[in-house]
Amino acid sequence: MGDYFQTVVDLDATEEEAAALGVRALDWLVAEGIVAAERTDCVLGGGGFGHAPGPQYARAVDDPEPVNLWSNGLRIQTGRTVFDSGQGEPEAARCPLCRTDVRFVDDNWNEIDGAWDPFKGTFEEWSEGGGPGLVHCPACERPSGVDRWTWEDDYFVCGTLGFTFWNWAELTFDFTRDLGRALGGHRTVVLRGKL
Ligand SMILES: [Zn+2]
Structure with a gap:
């Protein structure tokens, strides 16, 4: 088994704007009902605190089954981060x-x-x-x-803003496109991996 994650990395966010952009994107995700506003103990890393799936979670993924695992939240990381897909070796x-x-x-x-x-x-x-x-x-x-x-x-992406969804079904193209729009039309890339 193991925990499966998908990280949407903003490829255009500068260090200066990353934190504010993260807040803006979170506001959008909460308004859309994709994640809960409050932070709870539901992710791996970052002290375990993240945003649990919201009532409209299914709109972001290709399989509407709810995630019943404990680690089912969204973790937002800001600041210089080497995002990776977690398994194997870089080629x-x-x-x-x-x-x-x-x-x-x-x-x-x-x-x-x-x-x-x-x-x-x-x-x-x-x-x-x-x-x-x-x-x-x-x-x-x-x-x-x-x-x-x-x-x-x-395999690696260096960025300053990333959204890691733990154990969600595959994020849809439409969802990641809309998240990119909420980030001001920034380019994004999705890393998929397992721990
Ligand atoms: Zn060269």
């Missing part, structure tokens, strides 16, 4: 400058020696240290912040 990352893919595993899923080296410590530096987390691309040898790299299958 590849793409340099934002030269568009070359750095591969971490070979065709047999064996780790490629040294492939991870340019990335070592950069997530921590970016998310916790507030630094740029520079990665020196092995192909073009130019540095760029780790938050600008794109990961195959969105």
Whole structure:
């Protein structure tokens, strides 16, 4: 079993606007009846507190069955965060400058020696240290912040605002589009994973 999660990450929110945008999106989610306004003990991480499904929860998902698990809420995270899909290994990352893919595993899923080296410590530096987390691309040898790299299958996404729904049925395209609209038309990406 395990707990299944979906995280909608805002790709455009700046650090300065993330908290206010999170509040705005929550207001919209509550007004739509998707989640409850009050915070209760219903999510994993973040001290366990989040927003339980609201009376119109079914409008956001492709299966209207209620979620009966304890961990069935929404957790909103703001500030520099490395969102991930929780399982397996990252396969590849793409340099934002030269568009070359750095591969971490070979065709047999064996780790490629040294492939991870340019990335070592950069997530921590970016998310916790507030630094740029520079990665020196092995192909073009130019540095760029780790938050600008794109990961195959969105294995990692660096963002400043994320909405994690615990154990909900699959979020519909219409719902994630409308959430993006509530975020001022920002681009979003959905990460799906299991703990
Ligand atoms: Zn490059």
